[in-house]
Amino acid sequence: MVRGVRFIVTVDQERCTGCGNCVKACLTGALQLINGKSKIVDERRCDGFGSCIAVCPNNAIRLELRDAEGFDWSVVNEIIFESLMKKLAMTSAPLK
Numbered sequence: 427m428v429r430g431v432r433f434i435v436t437v438d439q440e441r442c443t444g445c446g447n448c449v450k451a452c453l454t455g456a457l458q459l460i461n462g463k464s465k466i467v468d469e470r471r472c473d474g475f476g477s478c479i480a481v482c483p484n485n486a487i488r489l490e491l492r493d494a495e496g497f498d499w500s501v502v503n504e505i506i507f508e509s510l511m512k513k514l515a516m517t518s519a520p521l522k
């Protein structure tokens with residue numbers, strides 16, 4: 427993968443309460459809960475579209491323009507249509 431400056435998700439660890447919404451909403455599996463906080467486990471999996479941002483109840487996620495590994499488009503092949511539709515529905519549902 428080619429490194430370069432691009433938009434990538436960043437999680438404010440102070441604001442994150444570990445609800446897991448963003449992990450469920452992430453289409454490409456870039457986020458995981460580690461020790462009760464959401465973190466990017468592989469920046470090559472972050473597409474930078476920010477579907478996770480809409481589901482965070484604590485405004486803990488934002489896009490940051492920084493140097494990062496390029497997005498690995500091969501992960502798109504791992505997306506199963508049914509799970510894609512569920513995740514898209516989640517990001518369009520109102521927050522509780």
Ligand code: SF4
Pocket residue numbers: 437441442443444445446447448449463464481482483484485486487
């Ligand atoms: S949705 Fe927000 S509060 Fe919930 S785990 Fe993700 S970053 Fe943390």
